[in-house]
Amino acid sequence: MNNTAKAVKKIVIVGGGTAGWMTAAALGHVFRGSDVRIDLIESEDIGTVGVGEATIPEILKFNAMLGIHEADFLRATKATFKLGIEFIGWTKDGERYFHPFGVYGTDMEGISFHHFWLKARAQGHDIALSDFCLAWQAGVKGRFAHPAGPPNAPLGTLSYAYHFDAVLYARFLRQYAEAHGVHRHQGKVTEVKQNGNNGNIRAVRIEDGREFAGDLFVDCTGFYGLLIEKTLQAGYDDWSHWLPCNSAVAVPSERDPAAPGLRPYTTATTRTAGWQWNIPLQHRTGNGYVYCNAYISDDEAAGTLLSNLDGKPLADVRQLRFTTGKRKQVWKNNCIAIGLSSGFLEPLESTSIHLIQSAITKLINLFPASADGTVSRGVFNRLIDQEFSTIRNFLILHYNVTERTGMPFWDHVRTMDVPDFLTDKRALFEHSGRIYREENEIFTEPSWLAVFTGQGVMPRQYHPIANVLGAEENLDRLQAIKSAIMQTANAMPDHGEYVARMIAAK
Numbered sequence: 001m002n003n004t005a006k007a008v009k010k011i012v013i014v015g016g017g018t019a020g021w022m023t024a025a026a027l028g029h030v031f032r033g034s035d036v037r038i039d040l041i042e043s044e045d046i047g048t049v050g051v052g053e054a055t056i057p058e059i060l061k062f063n064a065m066l067g068i069h070e071a072d073f074l075r076a077t078k079a080t081f082k083l084g085i086e087f088i089g090w091t092k093d094g095e096r097y098f099h100p101f102g103v104y105g106t107d108m109e110g111i112s113f114h115h116f117w118l119k120a121r122a123q124g125h126d127i128a129l130s131d132f133c134l135a136w137q138a139g140v141k142g143r144f145a146h147p148a149g150p151p152n153a154p155l156g157t158l159s160y161a162y163h164f165d166a167v168l169y170a171r172f173l174r175q176y177a178e179a180h181g182v183h184r185h186q187g188k189v190t191e192v193k194q195n196g197n198n199g200n201i202r203a204v205r206i207e208d209g210r211e212f213a214g215d216l217f218v219d220c221t222g223f224y225g226l227l228i229e230k231t232l233q234a235g236y237d238d239w240s241h242w243l244p245c246n247s248a249v250a251v252p253s254e255r256d257p258a259a260p261g262l263r264p265y266t267t268a269t270t271r272t273a274g275w276q277w278n279i280p281l282q283h284r285t286g287n288g289y290v291y292c293n294a295y296i297s298d299d300e301a302a303g304t305l306l307s308n309l310d311g312k313p314l315a316d317v318r319q320l321r322f323t324t325g326k327r328k329q330v331w332k333n334n335c336i337a338i339g340l341s342s343g344f345l346e347p348l349e350s351t352s353i354h355l356i357q358s359a360i361t362k363l364i365n366l367f368p369a370s371a372d373g374t375v376s377r378g379v380f381n382r383l384i385d386q387e388f389s390t391i392r393n394f395l396i397l398h399y400n401v402t403e404r405t406g407m408p409f410w411d412h413v414r415t416m417d418v419p420d421f422l423t424d425k426r427a428l429f430e431h432s433g434r435i436y437r438e439e440n441e442i443f444t445e446p447s448w449l450a451v452f453t454g455q456g457v458m459p460r461q462y463h464p465i466a467n468v469l470g471a472e473e474n475l476d477r478l479q480a481i482k483s484a485i486m487q488t489a490n491a492m493p494d495h496g497e498y499v500a501r502m503i504a505a506k
């Protein structure tokens with residue numbers, strides 16, 4: 001063993017948004033009590049993006065790794081529970097479907113549940129797939145409970161994530177990180193110093209003249225990409241030809257006082273040149289219109305957003321601009337980009353915070369044994385490439401499989417060329433209802449099934465093994481599964497009351 005190479009002893013994180021503080025909290029936690037020093041520099045003058053309020057279930061693992069208690073987290077971030085996303089108008093106006101966390105029904109005879117549902121439909125029974133989805137049956141009634149019981153019982157299959165206030169989450173993690181030894185510095189980085197011989201970053205300098213030297217730098221400067229792009233010129237793969245939305249307007253609003261309870265899911269509603277999110281938090285609702293500015297003006301988009309709020313706006317509308325894509329090298333030299341500095345996939349499936357978490361996990365697992373980091377870098381970049389691309393493909397599906405016509409934005413996305421991966425995935429599903437998980441995709445079979453069937457893509461045949469059950473037995477089993485799901489959903493507590501009880505408990 002050769003342990004003579006210089007070990008990483010100083011980590012410098014530039015940026016204190018969600019990415020910066022998630023990274024600082026995680027590294028502070030894993031290096032607690034060691035001789036690794038972690039500095040974080042953030043600039044109040046520059047500020048953060050401050051949106052990013054919906055997550056996917058992986059976030060539970062991140063909080064668990066840090067040892068954060070759920071009730072503390074709910075209190076600190078004004079969080080609510082999220083069971084999935086309701087997509088409104090994606091096939092055509094007036095139609096809606098739900099992309100749940102968790103599963104549909106119960107797999108039987110070694111194959112996925114949906115083949116038995118397809119068999120019943122093939123025999124003329126018009127049964128809704130959502131009848132077999134606990135997340136939706138609970139969600140639509142405004143109910144929530146933690147998963148419990150055996151994994152084959154309906155409540156055991158439930159999966160959930162959170163809606164939370166991103167600014168409060170960063171503040172919460174800042175307290176955590178500082179308590180775990182991370183040193184915070186306030187100031188704008190005005191100079192990045194590189195080694196002449198290899199181009200590695202040696203130090204960053206802030207406006208008051210202080211310098212922070214490091215072995216490893218984490219660029220969490222958001223869309224600025226101060227280290228990874230402005231300094232190291234890692235390059236950017238622009239994916240706007242597949243995901244043309246490049247703008248958003250966002251505004252928080254009062255919760256609708258007439259609304260019957262606290263909704264445990266996000267909604268994503270199509271608009272003329274994109275879609276609008278609605279995210280219920282404890283104290284307010286997060287809203288935004290994601291759009292392509294080639295098809296609608298910023299003023300029009302802001303007007304549409306403001307005329308589609310459930311309650312009074314609580315702030316001025318914020319304008320954001322982005323280019324969908326990712327850095328060609330997310331880890332270059334001794335710098336790793338995490339968060340918006342590494343790339344951006346629009347928030348349709350709430351994946352950006354997951355991508356932060358995933359990059360942090362990979363960084364910890366591949367943490368370089370020596371400061372040059374050469375071996376870890378290649379693997380890290382390959383894995384991040386795969387993750388971004390597979391999520392990108394899933395997002396493209398939503399736009400491409402639509403019957404919305406007569407609107408230039410939707411005509412474009414409906415008729416554009418899509419990646420081969422997506423063409424093949426759709427062909428396999430249309431042929432015989434199969435969905436195969438490839439390249440460690442984060443969105444697995446139930447997710448693809450939800451969007452395909454929700455947007456009208458139906459298979460021509462089902463799996464032949466579904467014929468193991470006779471027609472009547474198949475229907476009996478479907479009926480039994482549906483009843484168990486409905487009973488479970490009806491027995492679950494009201495979501496708003498559940499959250500209130502959790503945050504009140506000491």
Ligand SMILES: Cc1cc2nc3c(=O)[nH]c(=O)nc-3n(C[C@H](O)[C@H](O)[C@H](O)COP(=O)(O)OP(=O)(O)OC[C@H]3O[C@@H](n4cnc5c(N)ncnc54)[C@H](O)[C@@H]3O)c2cc1C
Pocket residue numbers: 014015016017018019020041042043044046047048049050051052053054055166187188189190220221222223224226248250288320322338339340341347350351352353354356
């Ligand atoms: C419209 C929109 C909606 C979104 N919705 C979701 C969602 O629902 N779910 C989800 O998971 N994600 C969502 N995201 C993404 C999410 O907001 C980001 O992933 C997350 O906030 C992380 O941002 P960040 O920390 O990388 O960057 P930022 O929040 O921009 O933070 C950048 C930090 O870098 C600092 N900085 C920059 N330059 C300097 C400098 N020169 N010197 C010192 N400090 C500097 C700033 O002070 C700031 O602290 C959304 C994003 C957008 C644009």
